[in-house]
Amino acid sequence: MGQSDSTQRFSSRVADYVRYRPGYPSTLLEWLHRDIGLPRSALVADIGSGTGISSELFLAAGHPLIAVEPNAAMRAAAEQWLLPGYPQLQSVAGTAEATTLADHSVDLVAAAQAFHWFDTNAVRREWMRILRPGGLALVYWNSRLLDASPFLAGYEQLLLDYGTDYTEVAERYQDDQTMRDWFGDGLRGLVHLPNVQFLDYDGLRGRLLSSSYAPQAGHERHSPMLEALQRLFDAHAVDGKVAFEYQTRAFVGTLN
Numbered sequence: 001m002g003q004s005d006s007t008q009r010f011s012s013r014v015a016d017y018v019r020y021r022p023g024y025p026s027t028l029l030e031w032l033h034r035d036i037g038l039p040r041s042a043l044v045a046d047i048g049s050g051t052g053i054s055s056e057l058f059l060a061a062g063h064p065l066i067a068v069e070p071n072a073a074m075r076a077a078a079e080q081w082l083l084p085g086y087p088q089l090q091s092v093a094g095t096a097e098a099t100t101l102a103d104h105s106v107d108l109v110a111a112a113q114a115f116h117w118f119d120t121n122a123v124r125r126e127w128m129r130i131l132r133p134g135g136l137a138l139v140y141w142n143s144r145l146l147d148a149s150p151f152l153a154g155y156e157q158l159l160l161d162y163g164t165d166y167t168e169v170a171e172r173y174q175d176d177q178t179m180r181d182w183f184g185d186g187l188r189g190l191v192h193l194p195n196v197q198f199l200d201y202d203g204l205r206g207r208l209l210s211s212s213y214a215p216q217a218g219h220e221r222h223s224p225m226l227e228a229l230q231r232l233f234d235a236h237a238v239d240g241k242v243a244f245e246y247q248t249r250a251f252v253g254t255l256n
Contacts, residue, residue: 020209021051022053022195023056024053024054025194028250029058031193032138032252038136039107040063041062043063043064043106043108044058044064044106045068045106045108046058046110046111047099048070048096048114049068049091049112050069050114051081052078052079059088063088066091068096069092069093072093096115096117096118097119097122097123103130104133107136108137109130109135109137110140115139116141116174120174124182124255127255136252136254137252137254138251138252139182140248142247143247145246151232151235154236155244159213162215164221176190176251182251187251187252188252188253190252192247193250194246195246196243198242198244199241204229204242204244205226
């Protein structure tokens with residue numbers, strides 16, 4: 001998949017992404033500050049910042065932050081949401097491999113859910129360029145648990161049955177050993193943290209439709225997929241909600 005494809009494939013999903021994608025646990029920042037020693041004044045470059053979900057985590061903790069995002073619709077959504085409350089936010093149009101940022105200008109490069117779309121060799125060179133001496137790179141994901149409950153197992157099967165290119169996208173996500181190898185001797189720490197969303201049906205539907213592999217309205221699989229989703233929800237909802245469980249996986253270290 002070309003870079004233009006990966007940067008634009010969420011353009012028609014921005015509203016669902018803003019409303020229904022999960023945030024990240026506050027324990028991630030606690031780990032970075034307490035265990036890794038990241039100063040609370042560190043300037044963060046949030047790479048592939050999307051609609052601002054990852055940026056908000058750092059901004060709320062007081063970090064100055066530069067959000068780097070190539071998708072204009074997602075970048076605009078983040079600016080509309082975050083700029084009024086966080087004057088320490090800068091928003092720029094750039095890619096992970098060509099951020100537009102100055103040499104040795106940031107303390108932490110952070111990449112959340114978008115990392116699996118990047119050219120990991122090119123980003124290493126670019127991030128080394130923009131990091132200050134001793135600066136850190138952080139890569140983290142919300143990894144959906146595939147079989148931790150009957151609901152989650154059913155949701156995984158639904159994606160396999162109706163997703164457009166689900167298997168290909170899922171295979172892009174790097175596992176722990178791949179990330180250990182990517183950081184090499186520079187790896188300073190890794191952590192797995194619990195994270196969960198409790199979703200009513202509208203929330204579950206929006207969460208599904210925010211995914212790039214979910215067929216959109218007009219596609220022959222769209223209506224059958226939503227019918228299957230309603231059946232799955234009805235079978236497993238408790239008090240009108242299902243638990244959409246994740247493991248937040250984070251890796252931090254220096255680059256060389």
